[in-house]
Amino acid sequence: MNDQNQNNNDLGENETDRFDAGVAEAARKTYNQPPETPRDEMWSVIRAARAAAPGRGSSADDSRGADVIPMRRFRPKPWWAAVAAALVIGVALGRGSLGGGPEDGVAVADGGTDVPAAVAGTDGGAPGAAKGTTVPRSYRVAAARHLTRTESFLTMFRVDARADQLDEELGPWAKRLLTDTRLLLDSPAGGDPELRILLSDLELVLAQIVQLRGGDPAEVEIIDEGLESSQLLFRLRAAKATGPATVGL
Amino acid sequence: MDETQLLERVRAGDPAAERALYDAHVDRVYRLAFRMTGDDALAQDFTQDAFIRAFSRLHTFRGDASLSTWLHTVTTSVVLNGLRKVKKFRTSEYELEEARKVAGQASRAEPDLSDRLKQAIEGLPDGYRTVFVMHDIEGYTHDEIAGALGVAAGTSKAQLSRARAKLRVELADFAEEVVA
Numbered sequence: 001m002n003d004q005n006q007n008n009n010d011l012g013e014n015e016t017d018r019f020d021a022g023v024a025e026a027a028r029k030t031y032n033q034p035p036e037t038p039r040d041e042m043w044s045v046i047r048a049a050r051a052a053a054p055g056r057g058s059s060a061d062d063s064r065g066a067d068v069i070p071m072r073r074f075r076p077k078p079w080w081a082a083v084a085a086a087l088v089i090g091v092a093l094g095r096g097s098l099g100g101g102p103e104d105g106v107a108v109a110d111g112g113t114d115v116p117a118a119v120a121g122t123d124g125g126a127p128g129a130a131k132g133t134t135v136p137r138s139y140r141v142a143a144a145r146h147l148t149r150t151e152s153f154l155t156m157f158r159v160d161a162r163a164d165q166l167d168e169e170l171g172p173w174a175k176r177l178l179t180d181t182r183l184l185l186d187s188p189a190g191g192d193p194e195l196r197i198l199l200s201d202l203e204l205v206l207a208q209i210v211q212l213r214g215g216d217p218a219e220v221e222i223i224d225e226g227l228e229s230s231q232l233l234f235r236l237r238a239a240k241a242t243g244p245a246t247v248g249l
Numbered sequence: 250m251d252e253t254q255l256l257e258r259v260r261a262g263d264p265a266a267e268r269a270l271y272d273a274h275v276d277r278v279y280r281l282a283f284r285m286t287g288d289d290a291l292a293q294d295f296t297q298d299a300f301i302r303a304f305s306r307l308h309t310f311r312g313d314a315s316l317s318t319w320l321h322t323v324t325t326s327v328v329l330n331g332l333r334k335v336k337k338f339r340t341s342e343y344e345l346e347e348a349r350k351v352a353g354q355a356s357r358a359e360p361d362l363s364d365r366l367k368q369a370i371e372g373l374p375d376g377y378r379t380v381f382v383m384h385d386i387e388g389y390t391h392d393e394i395a396g397a398l399g400v401a402a403g404t405s406k407a408q409l410s411r412a413r414a415k416l417r418v419e420l421a422d423f424a425e426e427v428v429a
Binding site: 015016018019020022023024026027028030031032034035037038039041042043045046047049050172175176179 | 264267268271272275276279280283284285286287289290291292293294296297300301304305362363366367370381382385386413416417420424427428429
């Protein structure tokens with residue numbers, strides 16, 4: 001309140017109003033300016049979810065759990081639980097694969113060798129540092145962290161998929177990871193051939209998971225088998241094992 | 250088609266009516282979600298979830314307020330509740346953004362008004378920021394805000410007043426530019 005009075009006194013009531021109006025106007029033009037509403041894109045998701053919901057059109061809508069469905073959908077479980085569980089699994093796996101090496105949040109050196117091989121751009125025993133230098137460090141750091149997060153997510157996904165207990169928050173999470181994967185592919189990090197292959201494989205799997213909102217168990221099984229056959233988790237862990245899993249700036 | 254007819258058709262499961270209801274309100278919901286999150290994927294998630302829940306709860310609408318008011322109350326609540334949950338984890342999602350900033354650092358040394366404004370708005374306490382974004386940026390009325398947040402309209406007005414006061418302090422250096 002003191003701030004407000006002080007400012008009102010400094011500016012005068014009329015000027016205060018003009019200042020407030022000017023701030024609001026500037027904010028409307030510049031603050032998180034929304035793009036055009038993706039109406040059709042969102043509507044297709046809403047329709048799919050509505051069509052998949054049990055008791056659609058009934059007034060007893062919230063008895064969603066009454067029908068037998070293999071996947072949980074749109075149940076208001078806090079998503080932080082999924083994130084927290086995934087982080088725990090991810091850290092545990094990372095520790096296992098690194099043999100006690102530096103973990104999340106550890107700032108490491110300054111060259112191209114402090115990041116996973118795929119991130120640094122190494123291939124098949126070739127010295128990695130030289131190729132790694134072609135990708136700006138900030139992107140290599142971002143890629144390393146992205147791989148760590150994606151590994152945690154995929155591990156969580158497999159655990160849930162095999163228990164027929166997919167959490168509804170996995171969809172939005174996969175969507176964000178998919179967005180980041182595509183951004184990385186389009187960034188200088190995507191110029192590294194080995195990382196590009198890994199990211200492309202991730203993109204495919206994440207896109208399949210994003211499309212899973214209907215929760216078809218057969219599709220879940222196909223994705224799970226795809227993960228197995230492409231050895232994606234193994235490759236992610238291998239990429240991490242060649243250097244500290246997460247690199248700090 | 251008036252609201253009553255639309256509602257009857259939606260309740261009867263008419264997809265065209267659902268789409269009409271959606272089309273009438275989605276812009277406002279998505280815009281608020283985007284303004285609050287600054288993230289297209291999150292804004293889409295919240296908007297979708299908001300409409301899914303609104304449609305599924307339509308049987309609870311008793312006609313005490315207009316359908317549009319009720320719909321906005323439900324959807325805005327979903328967006329804001331979702332935002333609260335997400336906020337705790339947002340920091341870990343920013344590496345790519347940071348990478349872009351680091352890689353593309355411009356020579357600009359001084360922040361301009363839009364940078365400072367963004368910083369100032371994001372520095373507001375959650376309640377102030379929400380009311381400021383809803384009222385001053387997206388044009389919600391205090392009654393709409395009160396309904397969505399479950400507070401009195403007077404509380405909304407008081408929070409807006411405090412938000413503006415804080416912004417005045419934070420942006421005092423830009424007074425001439427702001428008023429011009």
